[in-house]
Amino acid sequence: MRVGLVGFSGSGKSTLFQLLTGATPDPGKVHSGQVGVATLADPRLDFLAALHTPKKVTPATVEMLDTPGLIPGSHGDNPQRLALIREGDALLIVLGAFAGGDPAADLAAFRDEMLFADLGVVTNRIERLEASVKKPRPDREAQLKELDLVKRVHAALDAGEPIASLGLTDEEKKPMRSFGILTDKPQVVVVNILQGREVPASLLAMAPDALAIDAQLELELSQLEDDERAAFMADMGVSEFGRDRIIRKAYDAVGIITFFTAGEPEVRGWNLERGGTAVVAAGKIHTDLAKGFIRAEVTAYDDLARLGTMKEVKAKNLLRLEGKDYIIKDGDIVYFRSGL
Numbered sequence: 001m002r003v004g005l006v007g008f009s010g011s012g013k014s015t016l017f018q019l020l021t022g023a024t025p026d027p028g029k030v031h032s033g034q035v036g037v038a039t040l041a042d043p044r045l046d047f048l049a050a051l052h053t054p055k056k057v058t059p060a061t062v063e064m065l066d067t068p069g070l071i072p073g074s075h076g077d078n079p080q081r082l083a084l085i086r087e088g089d090a091l092l093i094v095l096g097a098f099a100g101g102d103p104a105a106d107l108a109a110f111r112d113e114m115l116f117a118d119l120g121v122v123t124n125r126i127e128r129l130e131a132s133v134k135k136p137r138p139d140r141e142a143q144l145k146e147l148d149l150v151k152r153v154h155a156a157l158d159a160g161e162p163i164a165s166l167g168l169t170d171e172e173k174k175p176m177r178s179f180g181i182l183t184d185k186p187q188v189v190v191v192n193i194l195q196g197r198e199v200p201a202s203l204l205a206m207a208p209d210a211l212a213i214d215a216q217l218e219l220e221l222s223q224l225e226d227d228e229r230a231a232f233m234a235d236m237g238v239s240e241f242g243r244d245r246i247i248r249k250a251y252d253a254v255g256i257i258t259f260f261t262a263g264e265p266e267v268r269g270w271n272l273e274r275g276g277t278a279v280v281a282a283g284k285i286h287t288d289l290a291k292g293f294i295r296a297e298v299t300a301y302d303d304l305a306r307l308g309t310m311k312e313v314k315a316k317n318l319l320r321l322e323g324k325d326y327i328i329k330d331g332d333i334v335y336f337r338s339g340l
């Protein structure tokens with residue numbers, strides 16, 4: 001599961017990438033894209049760690065991909081530049097507003113670039129399919145179906161409508177995913193803006209959930225010693241950091257949830273695709289746990305937090321025994337019984 005940091009060049013993507021992942025941007029990796037890992041801050045994990053005092057605490061993570069970014073006005077090259085993010089599961093669109101500029105106009109321009117790039121990809125696909133269905137071939141029926149679908153997608157893109165408006169089924173979305181349609185990916189909008197400045201209303205009208213951060217300032221603060229940082233924060237009027245909120249939002253956008261395993265050796269948060277079953281969750285930990293799956297012993301985090309101890313949870317019959325097909329919920333604390 002990977003989040004692509006995208007936007008125009010100079011908007012602060014690499015600065016934000018460093019803040020989110022702790023990795024130093026490597027100029028040598030700019031064109032291939034640099035991957036870093038962002039750790040999810042989660043008060044639930046802290047609670048479980050305090051309860052179990054384990055040897056090791058391992059938070060859930062999500063991968064971030066720093067990309068070179070688009071050059072404004074460089075229409076011809078931009079589809080190529082955007083190809084890097086076709087494999088991302090969600091897009092974190094970074095808008096630079098720290099040196100003036102109009103983030104709403106930038107967002108509109110960036111969305112147009114994505115639309116333009118998608119139109120190119122879809123047009124190619126239509127041409128290839130049209131040539132292919134002229135020949136007799138075993139999968140002609142399937143190709144005709146895909147051609148019909150891709151033409152509908154093309155019409156939507158051409159009209160500037162989101163692909164979501166077509167109401168495609170999961171089955172129909174599969175071929176689309178294989179060529180990495182950008183405009184259909186979940187988006188998180190981040191405005192890189194000087195501390196204390198208001199996010200323009202024009203941007204909020206386009207992206208009501210946009211998050212604001214002063215990436216450069218927050219990066220500098222994160223590199224200070226604790227006491228120094230507190231003094232600077234007071235000076236600058238900074239009371240909270242944007243970093244953790246951005247990681248959380250990006251994590252949610254890629255469509256994953258967290259389940260926990262908790263014991264004396266380790267308390268750990270694990271990623272699972274939303275809607276995943278207990279046996280799939282077991283497989284995230286170890287293939288043997290899935291192969292030998294007997295049952296999952298599940299406690300909802302909220303029940304444990306409310307009651308305070310596993311003993312109380314058991315006394316209230318809130319430790320549930322679930323089978324392979326149980327759909328894991330965000331915050332479930334799970335112990336897997338396996339015959340292997």
Ligand SMILES: Nc1nc2c(ncn2[C@@H]2O[C@H](COP(=O)(O)OP(=O)(O)O)[C@@H](O)[C@H]2O)c(=O)[nH]1
Pocket residue numbers: 008009010011012013014015016068069098192193194213214215216217
């Ligand atoms: N003042 C200020 N400068 C920033 C901020 N974010 C990035 N910059 C500067 O803008 C330039 C481009 O940032 P960078 O992260 O490399 O942008 P990218 O091209 O999107 O990766 C660098 O010189 C950064 O130091 C910010 O929040 N405030």
Ligand SMILES: [Mg+2]
Pocket residue numbers: 013014015067068
């Ligand atoms: Mg960069």
